Amino acid sequence: MDNGACSYRRFLDGDEDAFDEIMNEYFRSLVFFIDGYVHDVHTAEDIAIDALSDLIVHKHRYNFKVTLKTYLFMIGKSRALDFIRHRRVIDIVELSEARELSDDERELEEVVLSDERRRAVNRAVRQLPEDMRAAVHLIYFEDMTYDEAARVMKKNRKQVDNLLYRAKKELRLLLGEDGEGLL
Numbered sequence: 001m002d003n004g005a006c007s008y009r010r011f012l013d014g015d016e017d018a019f020d021e022i023m024n025e026y027f028r029s030l031v032f033f034i035d036g037y038v039h040d041v042h043t044a045e046d047i048a049i050d051a052l053s054d055l056i057v058h059k060h061r062y063n064f065k066v067t068l069k070t071y072l073f074m075i076g077k078s079r080a081l082d083f084i085r086h087r088r089v090i091d092i093v094e095l096s097e098a099r100e101l102s103d104d105e106r107e108l109e110e111v112v113l114s115d116e117r118r119r120a121v122n123r124a125v126r127q128l129p130e131d132m133r134a135a136v137h138l139i140y141f142e143d144m145t146y147d148e149a150a151r152v153m154k155k156n157r158k159q160v161d162n163l164l165y166r167a168k169k170e171l172r173l174l175l176g177e178d179g180e181g182l183l
Contacts, residue, residue, distance in 0.1 A: 004022055004025060004026065004067060004068030004069055004072075005064055005067065005068050007019075007021045007022050007025075007068075008022060008055065008062065008068055011055075012059060019055070019056070022052070022055070022068070023052060026052070026068070026069060026072055027048060027052065028108065028111055028112050028115060029069075029112050029115065029116070030048040030051065030052070030072055030073065030076050031044045031045050031048045031108060032044075032108050032109060032112040033073055033076060033077075034047050034048055034051075034076045034077070034079075034080045035108065037077065037080035037081065037083075037084060038080050038083055038084065041108055043083065044080075047076060047079045047080055047083060048076060050079055051072055051075040051076045051079055052072065054075055055072075120175060121171070121175070124171050124174040124175050125137070125171070127174055128167055128170055128171070131153070131163055132163050132164075132166060132167035132170065133167075134152075134153055135149060135153065135160050135163040135164050135167060136164065136167050136171075138152055138153070139160075139164060146160050146161060
């Protein structure tokens with residue numbers, strides 16, 4: 001079961017913070033996805049909020065047979081298509097006249113891509129052995145020096161350096177070709 005489903009189960013059991021986790025995890029990527037249909041970031045945000053509120057209003061509808069992300073994206077797509085269908089004005093634009101991404105859309109795209117990259121790196125880091133994971137976390141996420149990390153890990157500086165070298169090598173394998181730009 002994915003993290004979203006676990007969070008939703010906690011929400012159903014009364015944990016209000018669990019819904020915040022769902023919002024934080026899926027809102028931006030859902031908005032970006034919906035924006036691909038409606039071509040208006042603000043409308044996409046409204047539709048995404050509407051799709052997420054469906055989880056609160058209709059608690060019985062999500063049956064855990066698909067991932068929560070898939071379910072939310074299905075609702076988002078459906079609501080986006082409904083919006084387009086009900087919008088009476090249809091703009092026909094020649095392909096050569098297609099507009100560039102607006103600043104809002106470009107910023108949203110960058111945020112979503114950054115979030116996806118961060119999640120991929122975090123998943124890969126969680127797969128590392130404990131010592132490597134600790135070294136990576138202390139150096140790169142907590143911005144500690146090698147000496148500070150060595151003190152925390154009760155190792156010497158060279159051991160931390162070796163752990164990081166091996167961790168980077170392992171992360172490149174776990175992340176594949178896309179990982180080269182992330183490390």
